[in-house]
Amino acid sequence: MKAAVWHDIKDLRVEEIQEPNVSSGQVKVKVEWAGICGSDLHAYSDGLSLEPHPISGQKPPLTLGHEFSGTIVEVADDVTSRQVGERVAIEPLIYCGECDACKRGYYNQCGKVGFVGLQRDGGFAEYVIIDENMAHVLPENVSFEEGALVEPTAVSFYAVRESKLKAGDSVVIFGAGPIGLLTLLSVRAAGAAKIIVVDLSEERLEKAKELGATTVINGMRDDIVETILGLTNGGVSVAYECAGAQPTMTHAVASVKQGGQVMAIAVFAKPIAVDMGQLLFKAADITSTLAYRHVFPEVIDMISTGRLDVKPVITKKIELEDIVEEGFNQLINDKKQAKILVKPSNN
Ligand SMILES: [Zn+2]
Ligand SMILES: [Zn+2]
CATH class of the missing domain: 3.40.50.720 (NAD(P)-binding Rossmann-like Domain)
Known part of the structure; x- marks a missing residue:
């Protein structure tokens, strides 16, 4: 499958990588839209940690993208809360589940907190693997474009x-x-x-x-x-x-x-x-505040009921092939742009 992979500072490549497989408790999501964030630009211009992340075990090269929506196309045998065909927005935090903060439900303050798309392969790809509890179902009236805006909206909200x-x-x-x-x-x-x-x-x-x-x-x-x-x-x-x-x-x-x-x-x-x-x-x-916790359902409700109209924040939509020039470089140089969304696959 195609993915935008970070190799080094100012070295983001759209290349062919192996399609990932689900393990216990995980679902496979076909990405519909993925937004480019300031922290992606920061990773692009200033770099990512080269050490393996303590939870994901992953280090660069890795696929960027932590603001995305998609459709569940496969679930592991033991997954009960999500089903194939569901439209979802992804909450991209990675946390240990065992430290004091995690035990109190403050998972955004986990001592090992990380992000899918910064410390584990992310959403600028045709498919992503996600833990079942981090995929939040979108109602029919919330589009995939709006679904890709749920993550940054959650930060502000x-x-x-x-x-x-x-x-x-x-x-x-x-x-x-x-x-x-x-x-x-x-x-x-x-x-x-x-x-x-x-x-x-x-x-x-x-x-x-x-x-x-x-x-x-x-x-x-x-x-x-x-x-x-x-x-x-x-x-x-x-x-x-x-x-x-x-x-x-x-x-x-x-x-x-x-x-x-x-x-x-x-x-x-x-x-x-x-x-x-x-x-x-x-x-x-x-x-x-750091990121968010326990607010994705509320943010999705706010969008679904029209209390938060996030669509005007989207200023441009591009294909994955054009992500470096039309996405990253344009956001660095052109202050007219707010949120640029990327479509990872044509099918
Ligand atoms: Zn972000
Ligand atoms: Zn923890």
Whole structure:
């Protein structure tokens, strides 16, 4: 079968690899659509760990892709919860099931946590092997395209659920990439009143407006914080940091009101400074989330009932053969793109 395999930094190859087989407790999924994520770009440009993952035992070369949907085409003999023919969205976490965090149900905090598509062969392939409990059934009215958006939506939705946001609150979102946009949809669904979005790209801000931002601010301006404080009578309840940079974190801390909260969702590539004095003076808090746990069914329900319309976040659909040029390189160079979906097979 065809797959997009990571060999080395900037060396992603679409090549023929062996079709995988199911083992105990696993299902085989024919992938319909797979989204390209910021962490795929990070793996592409900066590299992956070359050590074998403690749970999957796999190390590069491996197939990328952790945001995907598909159809179950085979199940192992002992699988009882899933059936051939079911349309599913994949929850790609890998965890041990035995450590303290796992035993308490906090599987996203497993000491050995990993991802299908980063530490085990993933969804930029015709077929993927998945543990039966990580394949979530899609209702008829949720398309495979929307199914591929369930994973990144779960990241944002979980962060919003874990944040202090209450209906009627005002919020600011720093960063209008896919996670920022999906956070925007989630805070809207949760009842935020004013939703301010800050980004450096006018095209991304345009998209944020289309998705319901009440105010957009270009991050090049030097009065970002003053503007936010002015619009919100002294600060927002929650600032969502979806950019992962020093200036955006500094602005986030400065933008929250007394007792407010900074929720860090983005991955920070290097350590940054936080003005603790400012946080302390406002008795505000700063917190973070890693991925998600126990929310895929809710996210699928939110999409199915129309509470979260994720379709506008998809800006382009491509074939697997074109993934490097039309997918990865385009996302690195063209800020107009939000989510690009890849179709691994034509049949
Ligand atoms: Zn991702
Ligand atoms: Zn564990």
